[in-house]
Amino acid sequence: MYNVESEMIRMILNLDFESEIPIYQQLRSQIIEGIAMKKLKPGETLPSVRQMASDIGINMHTVNKTYTLLKQDGFITVHRQKGVTVNKMNKSMLTDEYLSRLKQNLRILIAEAACRGVNKDNFTETSLEIFSYLKKGE
Amino acid sequence: MYNVESEMIRMILNLDFESEIPIYQQLRSQIIEGIAMKKLKPGETLPSVRQMASDIGINMHTVNKTYTLLKQDGFITVHRQKGVTVNKMNKSMLTDEYLSRLKQNLRILIAEAACRGVNKDNFTETSLEIFSYLKKGE
């Protein structure tokens, strides 16, 4: 049977099974990227854990782990039986805990970049390019 | 016996043994941060794998793994018997492979940040603050 959500999600996902990054993390990142790029809009539904797992060819529990993380962080809502829907992004997702984690990650990234010869202008330019790239879909 | 390198490195390191981030990665990141902040200058020596391991209270092989990574990436040089020294940072460390990895990491970071309400100005400001923070030591 034809499945709209599965078609949508297939366009967004590009998992690398050889990567050292766990599948459930890649899945999380790519769904978040889909939301950031408005390929996934508020109210839209995602395939069920079983359907998604079957589409991608991975285990149900791997998808379940991703959904659980996305739910905890406010990206999606899981209505029992109505399925999984994308939330409207909300400023309440901008917690101190998250900001602290972001800064920590940025510090590691920037320290290495600086050592290797990426200066603040290069770095800022690259960041802005990525912001533009994500916004293209709007 | 008093050990200068050990004193230095103790000032720089702050490992979290409860973290989900592997120790050898934390160690790598923090040494790179030390180099970026010029707390570790070109030509300076790092403690031997055994000394460092003993100082921190971890296994020799964990330190060895970190040193091997840092060596591969050009941050340090290992002279058999002369010890481990910090390299002068070099533009040859700015490889395409690294830039690709940096952009990938930034894209994930920025996608989530954008969803949570960090706009490009916030993000740029935070990045520049970190660049300034790292440069304080110069």
Place this chain on the structure above:
DNA sequence: TATCTGTTATATTATATATATAACAGATAT
């Protein structure tokens, strides 16, 4: 000669990741 260096090898333990089955309870469609 004794001691330190990085390096390599092997083994063991603990944890994380992914999978496989199974079951439960609520909701929906036929």
Place this chain on the structure above:
DNA sequence: ATATCTGTTATATATATAATATAACAGATA
């Protein structure tokens, strides 16, 4: 009502990764 779908939970297993523990080697040094 019965079958089917939902998220969720539980249990077990296989594999990979991370960290540790010992040991040994070869080169350099005191």
